[in-house]
Amino acid sequence: YAQTRIALVVKSLGNGFFDAANKGAQEAAAELGDVEVIYTGPTAATAEAQIEVINSLIAQQVDAIAISANDPDALVPALQKAMERGIKVISWDSGVAPEGRQLHLNPSETALIGETIIKLAADYLPEGGDVAILSASSTATNQNAWIEAAKAALPEKFANINLVAVVYGDDDSVKSTDEAKGLIASYPDLKAIIAPTTVGVVAAAQVVTDQNLIGKVNVTGLALPSEFKQFVDNGASQAVALWNPIDLGYAAVMLANDLVEGGEAAPGATLSMGRMGELTLDDTNSGAMAAPFTFDKSNIEEFSKIY
Amino acid sequence: MNRLLKHREIFLALAILLVLVLVTARFPRFAQPGNLLTIFNDTSILMMLALGQMAVILTRSIDLSMAANLALTGMIVAMTNAAFPGVPIPLLMAMCVVIGAGLGAFNGILVWKLNIPPIVVTLGTLTIFRGLVFVISGGAWVNAAQMSADFIGLQRAVFLGLPVLSWFAIATALVFWVVMTRTPLGRSLYAIGVNPTASVYTGINVGRTKFYAFVISGAVAGLCGYLWVSRYVIASVEVAGGYELTIIAACVIGGVSIAGGIGSVAGVLLGAIFLGVINNALPVINISPFWQMAISGTAILLAVVLNARGERRKGRIILKKAEAT
Amino acid sequence: MTDPILTLSGISKSFPGVRALHDVSLELYAGEVTALIGENGAGKSTLVKTLTGIYQPDAGEIRVGGQLVTLPTAHSASALGITAIHQETVLFDEMTVAENIYLGHAPRNRFGMIDWRKMRAEAQETLDSMAAGIDAGIQLKELGIAKKHLVAVARALSIDAQVVIMDEPTAALSQKEIEELYVLIELLKQDGKAILFISHKFDEIYRIADRFTVFRDGEQVGKGFIKDTSQSQIVQLMVGRAVDHIFPERVAVIGQAVLEAKGLSHPTEFEDISFSVRKGEILGFYGLVGAGRSEVMQAVFGLTQTSAGTLTLDGQVIAPKSPADAVDAGIVYVPEERGKQGVITGEPIFKNVSLPSLGKTSKSGFLRMAEEFALARTYTERLDLRASSLSQDVSTLSGGNQQKVVIAKWLATLPKVIILDEPTKGIDIGSKAAVHGFMAELVAQGLSVIMVSSELPEILGMSDRIVVMREGRVIDTLDNKGLRPETLVRLAAGIAEEQAA
């Protein structure tokens, strides 16, 4: 066995976003040497299933757990147990309540993401108009935080944009499809669907394509270039944004390793993210990695080959 | 009038009409032909699956593995398409039907030759099939970018004003109607549900007929595997998770008796459409999506209660004055 | 003499632990009725099932028209022209009469699809030719039991058969329908069909059969021509000893009225039923099958709720809402359908016997096995139950012994009134006598017995008084003194009325 074992626990296996994060995590392991990354997670994105995974990681006495959580609260007791047994716990991407982890790595600043997703829609709506949000599950911490931030940004910065609804597709393609259709049927004047989730954004773009609404309804949000390229190509979407999941996985492992090596997680502390620079923690012990990156016709081809 | 109410199908059609009227009252665009056709198209896969399930339930069995079968076949076909985009779609569809039927046959063999109760068999294969999806795919999804344009486009092509997917459902319904009412196999499915012992005496091989029922439901699930992944342009382990109970619910609402022997193609179609209308109507009339589950649960319970009322026999008729004629 | 159409030789068939048939042979001749006679469990129905492809014989051969054949399925039998009316109802409630007749051999159109119109027309034709008065288009469940049996007969006729087997076809038919069946059998004989007729009723065997074959314990023990053989000879062959069934002599010591019913009514089943049964009395209920006697008894037992009327037990008005209430009050019921309602197959004898008495054998809700075995032993021994142990599964017992388990179960509750519904239905002569003897013993001990029976000799031989029912109503209550059987039949069938009308 390698000397340091770090578990990268994701919301659910098979998700392209997390597979990309794993790529970065392995890269970090190789860079550090003597670190083994255990990539694991449940198949269904539920808290109970994630707890079973955590329990088996505790039993394996891993050195650190870096988790993207399905539920911010339900995982707390299990993760606290892990910390009691001397395991370092950080959350990344989708966070855990502060008492359940030592630090949280935001892919980007929440306020910035919230603003960006609205801006992606607003940029192509000079006259303003109705937009709706198609989110992941109603319990997803990160999505909820972004939506709050988006709502906060609306009145001052995007006065002519009217947010008519927030619906939840549960990161399930069928539910997301149904909800997207419901939005289009209910709001005839809808100009854009914003889906800050990689599953929802694909479903919404497919619905817009199927219903011949390209040019009428713009789909935008957070998307993986490799999964979403065709919808930028066919015009269902003008542009989407995302951070680089490879970098995110890389940074999570680097941070976890720093803690294992004795790094201290406290407000104001700075921890190493390897090639991604340093992370400075705020008073909830969380920090942001980088700004979201926008993909449009000009660059998506290139990035779709990477992730 | 009395005779009219006896027919569950008419009752159900009225209920669907009622929902349509209520929703349209609040939201006129809902009842536009275009939207109704969309609902029909959205419900097509459920209709097909429910018909397959009906074949099984008629024989006093149950197939809990249909959704998992769908996910497995869908994943296989999506991976095939991703790896060999040149393979013609009809061939892929034939492959789906064969694989689905094969998985169904596995259920059927266990029920037929080993006499294990169907609910146990399919509870087991439900988890096995879904696990296999993970094993063959390594957990990775197959997404839109990996699928060929034909693969995605076929069911969306419009033919005589209807998407091809709708035509699939219509064709399946016709085939089922003919098989169920006009062929010895169809009648045998009913017969062994009504009275298994009598069926043996009539020369029906009960075990083999159940086997055929599972092959039928498997084949339908397999075909729907292709339709599902190309419709939602994603193949993953979670595809149609938990959908097995929705399929059964559509059958039950459509008047298929869980005790076997009773059920009609028209009823099942209406049962599926009822669920489809409810699911479509709720977001439209601005009822919070969180009410959806409770409402469909209530609909199922009401349907069961109403069906049972119709079925209930009030004792044997002995007194002359109690006779209907 | 002509050659037989169907010949069986050396047929053997065993079930785990039971040798049902051993080296039996049988010949059936065109235009003749052969009666198959034997005690319960002699193997008659098993033979029918081997002949119709439902069971496969372990050994032996079957020849049809001299040709050696095998019958792997029910289809292959009907293809060879062998058809049967089975002892159990083998019909489909949720299907139409026409489909019941043609399921498995429905007429097809040129595309190979079932031709419903033709099927319905042909079914109607067959039914009309039998003067059944049934519409082929209605659902089977809308018919009464007797009409259902006629449908079963029509089904047998719809297959163009050379061999027609009838396994106790008259058990559920009224006298009128039995007469019609005899006419039909006569027609079949004239058509040159070979008929195998199974019955426990000697009067009808002597009326319609030409030949007979007797089985005992799965072996063929004799055959011959009916006209050359006396009834006592056949009985001797059947049981291997001379049996003279006499109803037990008893002196009725009749006391106070114990159970009294006044004006019991139900919306569809019966109306204005009044009777009373006294201490130490056997009250017989006579009527044709389907007259509603069982329904009345089940209402008294709390299984169904009455819409009007009162029940009085020992001067107290009772209204049992469930069998449990009735048992608590002291009324118990030995049902007609032993396998479905009487015994719990899959459970051992002692659990069957102790089930309603668990309150007595247990201590504050906890089982005490020793008490249970003791209780079960006491009552099964009183009834002379034949079994290997008290833990034997009741499903492995013969019908008569299963009936004893049911009676033992009720005696253990120390009831006041015991209702026996067709207590000897389908039970052979030997066991019958035991049940009758036992009933006499019960009343002698001061119990009240209500006995529902469709068998005239039994009713006349056992009852102190007789209630006659027809179409859900009590027609008359008669003292069983010098009663002539014709009186009962006339009342039960409503013949006097018909003549008047």
Add this chain to the structure above:
Amino acid sequence: MTDTTLHRSLPDRLDNPLKSAVLSWESLLVLVAVAIFILNSFASPYFLNAWSLSDLTFNFTEKALIALAMALLIISGEIDLSVAAIIALASTMMGLALQYGADTPTLVAVGIGVGILCGAFNGFLVTGLKLPSIVVTIGTMSLFRGIAFIILGDQSFKGYPPSFSWFGQGYVWWVISFELVLFLVCALIYWVLLHRTVFGRRIFAIGNNDVAAQFSGVRVDRIKFILFCLTGLMSGIAAVLLTARLGSTRPSIAEGFELEAITMVVLGGVSILGGAGSILGVVLAALIVGLVTFGLGLLNVPGIVMTIFTGSLLIVVIALPILFRMWRQRA
């Protein structure tokens, strides 16, 4: 049968109870459990460790508690697919009570009370309206969870007091958790109830033939109603434990528990057709499921792949004796 056999005394039983115990389903399960235990200890160095074994029990106790009552229900010939939904509703109601400042005993009472009410509702629909339990509980499964969604929407309840959390996270002694102790106590109670009481005897009678049982004076509907309530009660208890363990409530809690509980029951040798089964078998089956999933979890096998094992185990364990019998008959 001659007259000499008259009046001989019938023996209680002929077979040897010891021999039938050895050949029973339960001994097969014990073998399977031991085999998996040994395999696990070879496969992972972390398995044989008091804390690991203790953590292992958390993976199955809640489902197994439901399986105990479900076993009785299935033996009586009915089934309840709504148990997981009952957990969701009971947990939501506890959360709601918490918002109104309920203390720990009240929370527990609310959870258990809601469970019993839901069970009673199922029981009423099945016994009062004479509906098939499988469809009734498919309906109530959506209804109960649906109500939880209506109440909670996208919110969650949290902030349960530590005294409440103890039910799901606390240890009675060293590594022995409260959940495990509760499960063992309940298993004992259910064993006595099913195998040693009049009530249990009646359950078997009903499962074997409910018509004949009713004709024998058994109050069939009342017993079935009680069994639905018991299943609701156990779901309520499971809701308390799970909520305490998670420390929060979401309407999506406990999804898929029903099929896992039923799998344990069937694997435990309970006949899905009713009339046969034992509590010992169910307890062993729960242990086997727990051992398999935890053992594979230690090897970081994804949960979905584990289900292949449990699914196959279910079919194989049931098919093997049948195949064996067929093979012996042929030989």
